[in-house]
Structures are given as structure tokens and as C-alpha cells.
Amino acid sequence: MRARFLALSFLFAFAAAxxxxxxxxxxxxxxxxxxFFVGDLVNARLEIVAxxxxxxxxxxxxxPGALDYRxxxxxxxxxxxxxxxxxxxxNIDLVYQIFYVAxxxxxxxxxxxxxxxxxxxxxxxxxxxxxxxxxxxxxEVLPQxxxxxxxxxxxxxxVAPSDAATPAMRAGAFVALALGALAxxxxxxxxxxxxxxxxxxxxxxxxxxxxxTKRGDEAARRAAMLALxxxxxxxxxxxxxxxxxxxxxxxxxxxxxxKERLIRFFASSRALFFGVxxxxxxxxxxxxxxxxxxxxxxxxxxx
Numbered sequence: 001m002r003a004r005f006l007a008l009s010f011l012f013a014f015a016a017a018x019x020x021x022x023x024x025x026x027x028x029x030x031x032x033x034x035x036f037f038v039g040d041l042v043n044a045r046l047e048i049v050a051x052x053x054x055x056x057x058x059x060x061x062x063x064p065g066a067l068d069y070r071x072x073x074x075x076x077x078x079x080x081x082x083x084x085x086x087x088x089x090x091n092i093d094l095v096y097q098i099f100y101v102a103x104x105x106x107x108x109x110x111x112x113x114x115x116x117x118x119x120x121x122x123x124x125x126x127x128x129x130x131x132x133x134x135x136x137x138x139x140e141v142l143p144q145x146x147x148x149x150x151x152x153x154x155x156x157x158x159v160a161p162s163d164a165a166t167p168a169m170r171a172g173a174f175v176a177l178a179l180g181a182l183a184x185x186x187x188x189x190x191x192x193x194x195x196x197x198x199x200x201x202x203x204x205x206x207x208x209x210x211x212x213t214k215r216g217d218e219a220a221r222r223a224a225m226l227a228l229x230x231x232x233x234x235x236x237x238x239x240x241x242x243x244x245x246x247x248x249x250x251x252x253x254x255x256x257x258x259k260e261r262l263i264r265f266f267a268s269s270r271a272l273f274f275g276v277x278x279x280x281x282x283x284x285x286x287x288x289x290x291x292x293x294x295x296x297x298x299x300x301x302x303x
Contacts, residue, residue, distance in 0.1 A: 003092045004303065010166065015121045020053045021056070022050060022054065022119065022145065022279070023048060023049070023050040023124060023126050024049045024050055024051070024087060025047075025048070025049045025115060026046070026047070026048050026049075026050075026128065026129075027047040027267070028044060028045070028046050028047075028128065028129055028131060029044065029045070029047070030043075030044045030131060030133070030281070031043040031044065032133075033132075033133055033134060034133065034134030034136075035134065035136065036098055036133055036134065036135045036136065037098070037102075037106070037135065037136055037137075037138055038099060038100060038101050038102070038135075038138065039097070039098065039099070040097070040098050041074065041095055041096070041097050042095070042096040042097070042110070043093070043095055044093075044110075045091060045092065045093050045130075046090075046091075046092040046094065046095070046128050047089055047090070047091055047092075047274045048089065048092070048126060049083060049087055049088070049089045049090075050087065050088060050090075050117055051071045051086055051087060051088070051119070052082065052087060053086075053119050053120070054085050054088070054117045054118065054119045054124075055117065055118050055119070056078070056080075056090050056116075056117055057115070057116040057117065057118055057123075057130060057202040058072070058078075058117065059116075060115045060116040061076060061078065061112065061115065062076060062113045063198075064076060067096075067111055067112075069099070069100075070099055070100035071096055071098060071100070071108070071110070071111075072093065072097045072099065073095070073096055073157060073226045074095040074096065074097050075093075075094075075095040076092065076093070076094055076095070077092070077093045078090060078091070078092050078093075079091045079093075095101040095195070095226070096110065098135060100135060100221075101137075101138075102135045102136060102137045103137055104137060105134060105136050105137070105290075106134070106135060107132040107133065107134055107135075108133050108134075108135045109130055109131075109132050110130060110131050110132065110133065111130055112127055112128050112129055113127075113128050114126065114127050114128070115127075115128065116236060119187035129278070140284075162257060166268060171194075173175055175197065181231075183260075200294040200296065200299055200300065201234040201235050201299070202231050202235065202292060202295040202298075202299045203296040203299065203300065204231070205227045205228050205230070205231035205292050205295075205296070206289065206292040206293045206296045208224075208227045209224040209227055209228065209285070209288055209289045209292050210289055212224045212227070212285065213286065213289055216285060220285060221272075221282075221284070221285050221288070222272065222273075223274060224260065224285055224289070225265075225268075225269050225288065227292075228265065228288060228291065228292055229296070232248070232262075234247050235248075235252065235255075235299070236251070236252070241266070242263070242266035242267065242269075242270060245259065245262050245263055245266065248262075249253070249262075251293045254298045254299070254301065255295060255298055257294075257298065258291065258294055258295055258298065261291050262291075264283065265288070265291060268282060269283075
């Protein structure tokens with residue numbers, strides 16, 4: 001922050017008693033010294049260097065609020081940092097606001113304030129210096145006399161020409177991107193004009209079986225078997241039995257990766273519904289759901 005301030009700096013040396021706080025220097029840096037108007041904020045920094053055993057008494061800091069009818073202290077912040085050789089620097093950032101409506105260019109005094117430092121029971125008072133800033137009126141009070149009253153009126157500034165093509169091209173590009181994204185969402189959700197696409201029967205079956213797995217009983221397993229059977233029949237367009245798996249896979253190549261699992265599913269189905277012993281064992285609900293989701297993924301990638 002110091003680099004942003006101009007050279008409005010005040011240096012004070014102190015020769016205190018050995019037991020006192022031994023403040024070495026006080027510097028005040030101001031943002032600038034002129035060009036302020038009513039309502040502007042004025043930033044300043046007070047830097048105080050003292051020995052590290054000293055402590056700044058926070059109760060002595062000025063409180064934010066109105067200083068007089070022309071000036072408010074808006075904010076004050078204190079940071080402490082070591083600077084070597086047993087010294088500490090206190091950086092006190094001050095923010096003032098001007099409420100003085102100037103009628104001409106003049107200086108506005110920023111009042112001083114006192115700070116107290118404590119070391120080994122001894123107190124030393126440091127006085128931050130007063131300083132001035134130049135304030136300016138928002139408008140001239142008495143303009144130069146002119147014979148023609150219209151001379152007091154200044155013409156409006158012309159409107160700078162702008163390039164209308166670039167914003168139009170950008171708007172068109174964003175509209176195209178938005179329409180493309182909308183088309184992708186419509187296709188995924190089956191909105192018109194994509195509502196006549198083939199139904200994702202395995203996706204619907206997987207959702208149904210996922211609900212059934214929460215029950216986990218034998219009736220749920222039978223219902224899951226039937227749901228997957230109905231999905232396979234719907235995908236094939238006819239009723240599919242165990243001996244039809246080769247023909248089903250030949251006509252729907254996207255499901256070829258699941259052929260072995262389909263064979264096991266049909267074998268387990270025969271054992272469940274027709275009592276055919278050793279036809280494939282009991283296929284648990286979790287594996288039925290896994291097969292349905294695998295078929296749903298292949299179904300989705302094929303469209």
C-alpha cells in the first residue's frame with residue numbers, strides 16, 4: 001500500500017526515558033494531496049516504529065464516526081509487523097470521507113490525534129500530525145461573463161461509433177449453442193420432435209428392478225425376472241425364449257456383449273418358473289439389476 005501513496009510524509013523523532021516505550025519514528029503517507037470532491041474517500045496510512053517491547057493501547061485509537069460537519073472517519077485498521085533489530089512497526093490504515101461542499105478550491109484540514117504506547121508500566125504519547133488536502137467545487141460559482149447567453153451551454157459530447165457486427169455475431173453464436181444444447185436435452189428426454197423414437201425398454205426395466213431390490217424377497221425376484229423378460233420381448237418385437245437368444249443377439253448386435261449373461265438369466269428363469277432342476281441356479285436380484293443396467297447402457301449407446 002505504501003507504493004500507492006505520494007510523498008506526504010512526516011517524520012518525528014522521540015527521545016524518551018529508558019523505561020518509556022521508545023518510539024523511534026512516525027510517518028504519515030497520504031493517497032494524494034489535492035483533487036478531492038464532496039463524498040470522496042481519503043486513504044492514508046500512519047506508520048509508527050517502536051521497540052518490540054512496546055504495546056499500542058487500542059483504547060487510544062480514534063473511533064470511526066463524525067469528526068466535524070465536514071469530515072467523517074469511516075474506517076481504521078491496525079496491523080503489527082516486526083522490522084528487525086528489536087523493532088516493531090504499527091501500520092494504521094485510515095479512511096476518511098469528505099462532506100464539505102466547497103465553493104472554491106481550498107485546503108481541508110485533517111485533525112491530529114494522539115496514541116498511547118505502554119512499556120514496562122511507562123506510557124508514552126505519540127501524536128499523529130495534522131495534514132491538509134485540497135478540495136474542489138463540483139461546479140464553478142461565478143463563470144466568466146459572456147455576451148451571448150448560449151455560450152454558457154456546452155454542446156453534448158458526440159456518441160462514439162461502435163461496431164455492431166461483433167455483438168451480433170456473438171449473440172448468434174450463443175443462440176446456436178443454446179439451440180444445440182436444447183436439442184440434446186430434447187433427444188435425451190424424448191421431447192418433440194424426438195418423442196417418436198424407440199422406447200428405451202431396458203432403461204425402464206432397470207428402474208423398475210431397482211425399486212424391487214429394496215424389498216429383496218422372493219416375490220420381488222420373480223417380479224424382476226418378469227420385468228426383464230418383458231423388456232427383452234419388447235426389444236425383439238416378439239416373445240423370446242432361451243432357444244431364441246442366438247437369433248436375438250444376431251438381430252441386435254449391441255447386446256452381443258451380454259450374451260453369456262442372457263443365457264444364464266434364461267436358465268435361471270426356467271428353474272424359477274418351470275421348475276427345471278440344475279438349469280442355472282438362482283440368479284439374485286442384484287445380478288438381475290446389473291444385467292438390466294448393462295442392457296440399458298448398450299441400448300442407449302446404440303441410438
